[in-house]
Structures are given as structure tokens and as C-alpha cells.
Amino acid sequence: MKFAIVGAGAMGCLYGAHLARAGNDVTLIDIRPDVVHAINRDGVRVDGVGGDFHANVAACAPEHAQELADVVSIHADTRGTVAAADLARRIIAQDGYAITFQNGIGNVEALVEALSPERVLGGVSYNSASGSGPGRVTHTVARTTWVGELQHGETRRVNLLRDAFVQADLETSVSDNITGVIWNKFVAACAVNPVAALTGMIGSQFSRDPSADALQDRILDELLAVVRAKGVRLADEDPAGSIKRMCRNATEKPSMLQHVEAGRLTEIDSHNGAVVRLGQALGVPTPYNEAVTLMVKARSARMIGDLKV
DSSP: OEEEEEOOSHHHHHHHHHHHHTTOEEEEEOSOHHHHHHHHHHOEEEEETTOOEEEOOEEEOGGGOOSOEEEEEEOSOGGGHHHHHHHHHHHEEEEEEEEEOOSSSSHHHHHHHHHOGGGEEEEEEOOEEEEEETTEEEEEEOOOEEEEESSSSSOHHHHHHHHHHHHTTOOEEEOSOHHHHHHHHHHHHHHHHHHHHHHOOOHHHHTTSHHHHHHHHHHHHHHHHHHHHHTOOOSOSOHHHHHHHHHHTOOSOOHHHHHHHTTOOOOGGGTHHHHHHHHHHHTOOOHHHHHHHHHHHHHHHHHHHHHHO
């Protein structure tokens, strides 16, 4: 299969390298010239839980992407979703489709608006990776990738995509409720990431702290009220219990805490900020989610400013 992967950060490179090593035709697309140049020169090197390997992968800037792809896989930052959707519309083959593995919600909807529902699949990755430079990736957590049709249940194309990922040593399953799977991860991210970003704690620490644990409870109460008002059927029937158990065993820094500490912008607007916007549209009060959204933005601005001094 021919894959175009939009976003050559840690996750885009992780998936691109695995797929290329398995014999697929892969092009990584990124807006950063230094990243494109380094990948074309040196390929992608992966280390970590899945082993160490090198893959030669082509890379290009969005404006230079010309070849049509069977699958356009979106791993870009959520702030670039609209641009990624426009690019996908230009480079998808006649019988191809796009799939997003981005965090947050609204990304599937942006692709559907640009391409039509029939040309979009939903995806969720429970892998984690960190980058140490252009095309240099450490695979930190290896878990399941979920893929699924938005409307039609299990189809030949989604099974072929699953098989391609499995052959690339990426554990993958098909869900007949991919929207519920996406929302499950969204709820978990909204309940974990801002608490970590604001306290500096990982889950196993703030789950034992009464104040941080209580803050998470308030965030979760609002999240689940929005889910009910939206009419979303979550894939997990006990999301709060699952999140609490996950936090007690967590040993990794959540991505939002990593971004704040590194002086990088966070995706809080597509997480808890999205909860606030949905709550306003649905008539559900979300004061705790609004508060943590504002506080994460303020802390992020302070860290970015401190690092620039």
C-alpha cells in the first residue's frame, strides 16, 4: 500500500518507519524544512520497546507532495488539522481514504468536511513515542492501535489497513464503534493531562494526592455530563473507574506535562477547551474544565517566556 503520513514528529515517524520496513511505499510530509532534509538524508531511526531499527523513508514539504496515496494518515498537531485535511483532499487516490490518529476531538469532523464521510476512517493509537531530533524516535509504550469505519462497521478496506499495520509489527484491532474509542481516549486525556501539567505530577503521584485527585473528579464529572448530552456511546462502560486505575499505575509523564516543561504549546484547546465549547453548545456547565484550560495556557505562556529569557 502507498501511505502518505502527514506530520513527521515522533508518532508519524514511528508509524512511517514500521510501515516502510514492512515493504509499504511511505512518504512523510512535514512543514519543517530541517526535518524533511534530515529524513531524506538519514532515514528514520527507531529504538525503544519494539527494538532498534533503521528505515529509509522519503519525506517532502506539503507543497511538494504530488504522488497520490491509498491512505493519508494524519499525525499532525491538532492546530494543523484544517491544513492537513486540505492536503489530504489533494493527494488521496481515487479509491483512497484518510485516517486520523490525532488526539482530541474535531479532527475526524474536519476531515469529513473536506473529503466526505465515505473517504474518512477513525483511528486511535495507544502507542507512545518521544523524539530526540529529526527522524530519531524512541518507542516508549507499545499498545493497541484501533481503526474503524465511521458508519459501515467492518469493511474490506479497514481489514486491509489492520493487516498492513499488523504486518508492520504494530498491534492493531478493528472497532465497530470507533467514535466511542476516540471519545474514550479523549475523556482520559482531558482527565489526566491538565492535572499533570498543572501539578507537575505523574498519574501515580496525583492519584495519591487528595487535592489533585479531587480536581480530577470534578473534571471527570463535567466530561461525562458532556458525553451524555452529546449522545456518544463510549467503548468503555466505566470510563471513570478505568481512568482511576490507569492513573494509579502510571509511570510516564503525560504529553501535556512534557510540552509545558519543554516550553512548547499544548493541545489544551482541542482537549478541555473543546469540552468547554461543547458544554456551551449543549447547555452543560463546565467551570472546572474552563478553569484548567485557562491555567494550562497561563502556565504554558510562563514557561515559554522563561525559556526565551
